[in-house]
Amino acid sequence: MKMSGSEILIKSLLKERVEVIFGYPGGANMPIYDALYDYGKQIRHILVRHEQGAAHAAEGYARITGKPGVCLVTSGPGATNLVTGVADAMMDSVPMVAITGQVAAEYLGSDAFQETDVMGITTPITKWNCQVTHADEIVETVAKAFYIASHGRPGPVVIDITKNAQFEEADFFYKKVVVKKLAFTNHFDDDEVRKAADLINRSKRPILLVGHGVLISGAEKEIDELTRKGEIPAAATLHGLSVMSWSNPWFVGLTGMHGKYAPNVLTNEADLVISAGMRFDDRVVGKMSEYAPLAKVIHVDVDASEHNKNIKADLPIVGDIKTFLKDLLPHINTGHRRSWREQFRILDKKEQTAEKKRLKKHRDDITMDEAIKTLSEKTNGQSIIVADVGQNQMFSARYYDFKKPNSFITSGGLGTMGFALPAAIGTAVGNPKRQTYVVVGDGGIQMTIQELGTIMQENLPIKILLLNNEFLGMVRQWQELFFDKRYSFTNMTGPNYVDLAKAYGIKAKKISKKINLRTAISEFVESKESYLLEIKVAKEGNIFPMVPTGVAVDKVRLE
């Protein structure tokens, strides 16, 4: 039976078990929207307020469900607005299928109204992209797109569909596609497994680095077993947070630029670094030439191009982390590394002393640490935290006590301010059973604040913790430390956020005194509906420890 390309697209999405689309209609995707009109019961459509919001919401959805997030926008500005979110998904390995409308094929290259070279713009920031100019190409393209987005190292794909292809008629027979190249992820053998086990068993001071790949692979249990059986201290990268909780005595916390003091210092004393699904980002390794100078490196990653990219691997393992760990575990001897673990505790004490000193400076003001710690306590570490970018993000990473895996969603690689509010729409839609909290600063919230409208329209019970210091806090901190306190254009006057939230029908409250913190957060947590809690925090609070850019990790600063 013949049907329009638009209907073929919708039916193809259904075959890929798409339940939600985050989108925005416009001239060049109207036929698709017209087809969608008849499928309202099968596919939920969330109308965002700006296309960037659609991309971040799709990311949030993908991160929390493990399934590709889908967004649908029009040509020209619709597609260019999407770009930041697509780039963000590329950097953080988030599966996404972005569908952009395009001018009719006969107008391509004519500078038609709302025409832009979407293929050209999105090529460097996608895992794959494809332009469709005929209806009969849609099925195969969609099938391929979903396969590519979700296999191997996940990432975003863009399908650009010209308007004539949306109107044109073709037959519909859905057929799944296998991309051979991505079908086999494990390229390691028994010999390499034994070599890895041997390196680990012989190591006196190993450190395991847990990254996003562990969550993608679902290898939390294997990581837990490896650390306990082998007695191996394990640190998390920003995206590896929530793989482990503090109930595992071998967890030593976040590492990297604003990570804990101990794992940063002791990485450079380790004799073995075991990297599990992380890519030695510059925010993790600091000065690359002085990173882990005493250590051999086992680097497990599904993406072979990450091996030897930043840090040389003595034993590169190409494969799925869960499969590898399952093979590895029987070869791991019971470890005896308590005294090595003790060294982390000694350094933790040093960090705590510095922290106390820092908090004393802010006797009356609420600090970001206190706000996050209180939220963590009141939610018992069970919630999904969607953090924005900057100090609010680093304080969330450091002070929320994650007790469940896959609970920390943030923009790591691209560092996109404005990510949190729309991404939270995705997590709330993707997993309504768990409570989503947004942690955001006054800078970031204003970049995508229009998405309060989406929260209102969809009636999503998202809680928004706004940490307002009337500064672009992270940049201000750098200006304080590295630019002689020359606060060049970082102070920001904000609107009345409480009135603003209320205008969107969202409950809101503002506090500024320490004595009100606990009650306010209780009320915030207990609310059944969306709620914005604005906390006026210390204006010049800093996040420490800190590894300044281009400095070795063991030179991490405590103040």
Next chain:
Amino acid sequence: MLYTVDIVTENRPGVLYRIAGLLTKRKINIERINAYAVKGKGISKIFFTADVEKKVMETLAKQIYKVIEVADIKYHEVSH
């Protein structure tokens, strides 16, 4: 170091652009390039020569191989 890179790829619009982009983002300039479609086989061959740092070449080749359409890649140093 001057390298010659030989690539076999599915013949599809945008593949050369995607490969070129991996060079552009590292500010690598192409010294020489040649590409042609193999008649009736749906594949293309691309050869280029470029000045690439030795430690970057391995990563670059792996990144080019990650391009979905690329079936094979080989590279070797060019002797002056």
